[in-house]
Amino acid sequence: MNIDFAKLQYQYQLYKTEIDEAIQSVLDKSNYIMGEEITQLETSLQEFTGAKHAITCSSGTDALLLAMMALDIQPEDEIITTPFTFIATSETIAFLKAKPVFVDIDERTYNIDPSKIEEKITHKTKAIIPVSLYGQPADMDVIQAIAGKHGLKVIIDGAQSFGSTYKGKTDSNLGDISTTSFFPAKPLGCFGDGGAVFTNDDTLAEKMKSLRVHGQSKRYHHQYIGMGGRMDTIQAAVLNVKIKYYEKDLALRQEVAKRYAKALEGKNMILPFVEKDVTSAWAQYSVRVQNRDEVQIKLKEHGIPTAVHYPMPVHLQECFEYLGYKKGDFPISEQVSNEIMSLPMNPYLTDEEIVYTVNSI
Incomplete structure (x- = not known):
């Protein structure tokens, strides 16, 4: 697939x-x-x-x-x-x-x-x-x-x-x-x-x-x-x-996120967290894994694309060196950037595709 x-x-x-x-x-x-x-x-x-x-x-x-x-x-x-x-x-x-x-960021959201x-x-x-x-x-x-x-x-x-x-x-x-x-x-x-x-x-x-x-x-x-x-x-x-058709697409994104959450529950990763009284548009479905590079390679071999949003925090980018920030200044951002991985997310993912993705992970 x-x-x-x-x-x-x-x-x-x-x-x-x-x-x-x-x-x-x-x-x-x-x-x-x-x-x-x-x-x-x-x-x-x-x-x-x-x-x-x-x-x-x-x-x-x-x-x-x-x-x-x-x-x-x-x-x-x-x-x-x-x-x-x-x-x-x-x-x-x-x-x-x-x-x-x-x-720095909240570690859950x-x-x-x-x-x-x-x-x-x-x-x-x-x-x-x-x-x-x-x-x-x-x-x-x-x-x-x-x-x-x-x-x-x-x-x-x-x-x-x-x-x-x-x-x-x-x-x-x-x-x-x-x-x-x-x-x-x-x-x-x-x-x-x-x-x-x-x-x-x-x-x-x-x-x-x-x-x-x-x-x-x-x-x-x-x-x-x-x-x-x-x-x-x-x-x-x-x-x-x-x-x-956007209201319908948003509802479908919510369903995809729910199906991911149910299927991935209990696995060795940190799943997305959405605060109460808040709804997400689910631009991405991003999980945190310890061995991200290895997981991405294996998933690619199975025909499953992933993305990293984002691999390097902004304060460590070369163009912002003049601000004087250094590694360790924003530890949560830095940790998350090393672990975050986005799975396929769109309104049209099928149950079969979600099951295949989860099983591959």
Whole structure:
């Protein structure tokens, strides 16, 4: 058996007729930039998330940039975040010449540990960026309370978690600004790069709409230094089809995660943990094993693909040497990075594939 990690082609075939028609409609109109499909998608995203404003953009990375630019993050400002995530979270902070300040993770959820945030706050701290890792929101009540106490802004990096919930609210409707990614392998993915920012603040929303089109207030009149951060109309057209089926896909992901958990219970590994009052979008199903490299090789021999999200914490990456962190500074992140392994996860995994994977492990 050869298992497909994400089954993107399978999903395309499911919705092929609708997707092809949606793409052809854009081609027929040749309205490739900011076409009507963009407005349609943003309306659907607002309805789905409950956020007052949903603003599409060119990627999840650019969504983070838009959020920080809207909050006027300046060089030498400090932003507290996690070292255990994809580099884009910290990379965008550094891109704006601000300073990423890391806090270790909770060993069960792998999200930022709120109990360690306050000790890292200085007079230069301007914001906190929790990451909803693997699809599960962080402990937002505690994080918001800390932010409120110190006058800080909160940006949610929800690149992996679109459709997850925290105490009944989607994580796109938390914080001052929430961001997400529609990279093809995300739970809701387009056919290229794409992202969105969400906010309930009218002023921030208008600023981000301007920033994504080079800071324009009207055509060729520029209020801000901005960026070319628009989503392509074709990507919006694809997402307009896929979002109609997203609730069903999320439910199927939950079922796959439950079947994995039941089948793997009692095995010699640490399974994913989801807090009560929280739902995960299950971007990944990640387990921890002691002999990861050996297990990955054996699984590959059995036709089972795996991935490591992530093999090296951000604070140990070469590009961040200038921050002065060293091995041992964030021991939980470092331990998890040596043990974590993602199994095939998508809404369409069959019982047979799950049983085969578990038996092979």
